[in-house]
Amino acid sequence: MNDWHSWAAIAVFVGAYALIISEKIHRVAAALGGAALMLAIGATDDKSAFYSEHSGVDWNVIFLLLGMMMIVGVLKKTGMFEYLAIWSVKRARAKPFRVMVMLVVITALASALLDNVTTVLLVAPVTLLVCERLALPAAPFLIAEVLASNIGGAATLVGDPPNIIIASRAGLTFNDFLVHMAPLSAILILVLIALCRFLFRSSFQYDEKRAAEVMALEEREAIRDPRLLVQGLIVLALVVAGFVLHPVLHYEPSVVALLGAGLLVAISTAETGDVLREVEWPTLAFFAGLFIMIGGLIETGVIGEISTTLADTIGDNEMGGSMLLLGASAALSGIVDNIPYVATMAPITSDLVASMGGGGDHVMWWALAIGADLGGNATAIGASANVVVLGIAERSRQPISFWQFTKYGLVVTVVTVGLAALYVWLRYFALA
Template sequence: MAQIIALVIFVAMFVLIVTDKIERHYVTLGCGLLTLILVFGVCMRDPAAIMNTLNVKPIFTLDFWYAPHAEGEESGGINWATIIFIAGMMIMVEGMARAGFFRWLCMKLAKLVHYKTIPVFVTFMLMSFVLAMFIDSITVILFLASVTIELSRLLKFDPVPMILSEVFCANLGGSATMCGDPPNIIIGTSLGYSFFDFILNTGAMAVIALVFTLIYFYLVFRKQYSTPSENIDISALPSPESCITDKKGFALSTVIFLIAVVMLVTHSMTHLTVAFIGVFVSLATVLANTRHLGYIMKRVDYKTLLFFIGLFVVVGGLEQTGVLETVAGFIGKISGGNSKLMIAIIIWGSAVASAFIDNIPFAATMIPVIKTLAVSSGVPLDTLAWALSMGTDIGGSGTPIGASANVVGTSAAAKAGHPIGWGEYCSKAAPATVIVLAVCTAYIFVVYL
């Protein structure tokens, strides 16, 4: 009975998220509450399951902040490390945005390539990839798309191909690191992987895929950008320096960002957890912006944090009632013990699912599944984790609703008078998604199996 109710709540949550009629944080929080009351309270009568799912106790242990022996979250439920880390990064990013960092960076790079369309196109794709490795893709695209639109008006080019390519590269960049995309943070903190583990595995795949992506988008869009625009007054373009709204804040936020990158890259050596890094960068940003604290805190996306909390509870319900073990058993059965088929199912199945539904709940749900699969099938958990990571991160690139960056990018384009329909989006992004997934599948088959 508990299994059925947990499953019904989970399916209802997914349907409500997909229909987009109620804000998604209300959906997950409501469904999370129902899970606690109906599944754990009424059906299981198990207070321990509620405590396990709320998962508050570990926050008060040293291992949560400093972990010399990284093992990942022992129990399921709310992944507080992910939530604290994301909250910290959000605060840091808002500090950078307030000082004008992102706009300055975009304008600086555009100036460095002399505002020439094709070099701007390639540079912005690369910048999108690199920034998304460390910063959430929504913020990256918010700034990049807005600068692209501004430049397109002044330099007279169509911003749509550039925005589509930037969005794709942001998703690809996000897949390269542990902190780039929420599914990776959840996978990393749940399974005890470090930033370095991701760089060496998903990062390697993402860099190879980036080469294919650059070639693909260049070939697809080169004609649109090959005719140089005439009568362009470069002096009308804003100088990079004019984008900086607060010089002191700019310098401090840049330093904090660099420290965050160093802390992330070295956290497997320093043993500082991502939760610690999140708290550190947020405190540093708060101290550096005491006068603008209200502005920054107001802009933090609390809704996403609440969404995560509710989501983890609902997935915890599935985990505690054993539904996910059944799913793992099913995948194991249809793959017949063939590890290549199992990997293919995980990477391509995750990709197809992520193209149409939110990849965050999908990844959170699949983690217990791959844990069970690793035990039952003997395929190393790492391999399954990288397949899940690339599938969920890249699959979302295929459609306008597959990933948050796609939504923000297409929204910015439409607001500027360039609406992008499903046909246009998918005809350009879906082939690139298939190419990247094929590259990742081949890489996993060759390197890990």
């Protein structure tokens, strides 16, 4: 890191990150401005930024989001989200905390089967409608759901993008993640529910009149276009099947999502222009800028230097190394998106595992996965799902600030990572 480009890249990233945190300017402007400066100072170039799989824009993430946003845009027109909102409130007897628990559990389970970004795209509109019906602040419910999506997504290979990267590098299967990660994920969801009761206690204001009005509603009357709903659900089921069958079909989730979006627009009566207007374009632009900034850090060797230092520190100390990797991954994934972080750390972890004589299911891999997945909850830009939910909230005129999210996310991250460290120690060392 003796090259001036490295220090300039660090300065640009820190400056952009500071602007995002301070909210002095819009986060999209900060991210795109930072990306432009990275290109201007030569920290990265057009080939690296737009075409490199290692340090460029992750188009799989961008097009996965685009495809799912289009599908959600069509489903919105059917009244499905209003139906689900009324149904969930009635099942929870309109009690705010019960509603939150139901939404958290649904989000966690769905995130294990879908990826967590897709899940929050589907659940967030329901949440906004529920909160509107019950006159509740939407922010606590949206924050709880995105935290649940990252914890639930950790359970399976397809639940969180970093898991796919780790599985590919380590040769792990869907069942390997179920055996090693799902038990921890289930425990942490219960812990999250308990934390939500404490963290958001001031938001659980029961409005008896509002509750009675919702309980009197007939959810079936919310469906405005039954035919379009059937078409949308069939396509969504095919997309979910495509995600789950990724190891067999070998179609990337982004391809599956785009195929589903194209099919649904083609067979339905939905206007293409109306569907595209439902896309969160600012969110996609933010991700593109963030990927280019992080790519600048990768191209100048900053992230590689950090990763190598971590590897040198670990040496052949298996238990200490696992704990250090878990903690460092959690901390760094809260600052940079966990996808490029894991992409950078995966080959280094592979070398560490090989030097320790371990196989594909070595504890180091699980430490990396746990740290990256849970650390994404720490800040508003730590994981893709976080950014998507902030974009949805802003578009619905109920914005969630960086610090509003982070003050809750940090608490949940510290508690869950601490319990995860205990889990790793017990399962792989104390009781092994």
